[in-house]
Amino acid sequence: MYKLMMRIIHETDISVTKKLFMNFFLNVNFTGWPVQESYRKKYNCNIPWAILLDPTSACNLHCTGCWAAEYGNKLNLSLDEIDSIISQGKEMGIYMYIYTGGEPLVRKKDIITLCEKHNDCIFLCFTNSTLIDDAFAEDMLRVGNFIPAISLEGFEEATDGRRGNGVYERVMSSMKILKSHKLPFGISACYTSANVDSIASEAFIDKIVDCGADFIWYFHYMPIGNDAVPALMPNPAQREYMYHRIREIRSTKPLFAMDFQNDGEYVQGCIAGGRRYLHINANGDVDPCVFIHYSDVNIREHTLLECLRSPLFQAYHDGQPFNENHLRPCPMLENPDCIRKLVHETGAHSTDLQSPETVEHLTAKCDPYAENWKETAERLWRDEPHVKKPFLH
Numbered sequence: 001m002y003k004l005m006m007r008i009i010h011e012t013d014i015s016v017t018k019k020l021f022m023n024f025f026l027n028v029n030f031t032g033w034p035v036q037e038s039y040r041k042k043y044n045c046n047i048p049w050a051i052l053l054d055p056t057s058a059c060n061l062h063c064t065g066c067w068a069a070e071y072g073n074k075l076n077l078s079l080d081e082i083d084s085i086i087s088q089g090k091e092m093g094i095y096m097y098i099y100t101g102g103e104p105l106v107r108k109k110d111i112i113t114l115c116e117k118h119n120d121c122i123f124l125c126f127t128n129s130t131l132i133d134d135a136f137a138e139d140m141l142r143v144g145n146f147i148p149a150i151s152l153e154g155f156e157e158a159t160d161g162r163r164g165n166g167v168y169e170r171v172m173s174s175m176k177i178l179k180s181h182k183l184p185f186g187i188s189a190c191y192t193s194a195n196v197d198s199i200a201s202e203a204f205i206d207k208i209v210d211c212g213a214d215f216i217w218y219f220h221y222m223p224i225g226n227d228a229v230p231a232l233m234p235n236p237a238q239r240e241y242m243y244h245r246i247r248e249i250r251s252t253k254p255l256f257a258m259d260f261q262n263d264g265e266y267v268q269g270c271i272a273g274g275r276r277y278l279h280i281n282a283n284g285d286v287d288p289c290v291f292i293h294y295s296d297v298n299i300r301e302h303t304l305l306e307c308l309r310s311p312l313f314q315a316y317h318d319g320q321p322f323n324e325n326h327l328r329p330c331p332m333l334e335n336p337d338c339i340r341k342l343v344h345e346t347g348a349h350s351t352d353l354q355s356p357e358t359v360e361h362l363t364a365k366c367d368p369y370a371e372n373w374k375e376t377a378e379r380l381w382r383d384e385p386h387v388k389k390p391f392l393h
Helices: 002-011 014-043 067-071 079-091 104-117 133-141 156-163 167-180 202-211 236-252 304-308 311-319 334-346 357-385
Strands: 050-053 096-099 122-129 146-151 186-193 215-220 256-259 278-279
Touching: 002 202, 014 096, 014 122, 014 133, 050 079, 079 104, 079 122, 079 304, 104 122, 104 133, 104 146, 133 167, 133 334, 146 167, 146 215, 167 202, 215 236, 236 256, 334 357
Parallel strands: 050 096, 050 278, 096 122, 122 146, 146 186, 186 215, 215 256
Antiparallel strands: none
C-alpha cells in the first residue's frame, strides 16, 4: 500500500489528485455520511453510499454473455434525468456515482457535462475503454473527477475471445493514453471457472501494474439471464483460491484489489438494495443490485427517496444481512431462497426487457452452487480471522 500511495502521488496529475482527495475522501465519506445517516434514521430505509446507473444500453462492442448487448441502442437515460438523479442523491449526501451499461462512453459528451456541473462528486465508469482517446483524456484532466475501470478478461486470447479480435490491443492503447496523461484508472475483471487461474496470476497482476492501473475490482460470474452458462460459475475450490489470492495481492502488490463476493466481511454482507448502493438501468428501472434484475419502481415515475421506500427496497432493508456468514452474503447466489421470497412478496418484475427471466429459473441455477459453497464458506468463516462487528444499516 505504501508503494501504491507513492506511485499515485508521483505519477498522477497533481490537480486530479487534489480533486480526488476533496471529492472522494472529504465529500463522499466525511461530508456525505452524516447526511445519509440522518435520512436513514428519519425514513427508516436504506440510503446508498453510491449509485450505479446506465446512461445507455448502446455499446460499440457485442461481448459474449453481456446482457447489455441484447438491448441495442434503444434505451437511454436523458442528460436531464441523470442530472436529476445526481441532484436528488446529493440532497441525501450521496457524492459517488458509477456508470455501467451498455458502454457509458458512447455518451462521452454528456458524461463530461455532468462531471463539470457536479464537480463536487466522484464518477467511476465501467468501460471497455476502446472509446478513450487523447481528446477525452484531456477532458478527464480538465474535470479531474472521472475514473475509468477498464474491463479485461485476462490476456489477449481471453479478452479477444469474448470481446472481439483486436480489442485487447485497443485496451492496451487506452491504458497507455491514460498513463501518459497521468490519469488514475483501474481494472474490472470477472472471474469464471475458465479464467480464474490466469486472471489472478502474477503475470496478469504485474502486467496491469506496469500499465499504470491503481486498482482491480474482481467480480464473481453470475448466472444472470435465460442464456447464462452455470458451468462458468467457479467451483468451491476456485472461489476459495480467490478468497486467499485477493488478500495476497493486497499485501504484496502496489495495487488496491477488491473482490465483490469475497470481501463481505468488511461491509457486513450484502450492500445492495440501497444499503450501500443500488442500480438504475437505462429504462429507469431501479434494481436493488446490478446483478439482480428485478424491480418494483421506476425513477421516471418516482423520486429517488420514494424508490428507496418501495416494498422491494424495504424488504432488503429489513432482511439484511441475509446470512450471518458474510462469505455467503448474496440473497441470490448463496441464499437463493431469499430472492425468491423477496420477489414474490413484493410483486417485483423482471427488468430484462429482451428476455425476462423468472426468479424460479434464475435461482434454479444458484441452488446447487449455494449448497456446494456452504461447507467451504462455513469453514473459512470459522477458522480464518475476520472482522466481525455488530451489523449496521
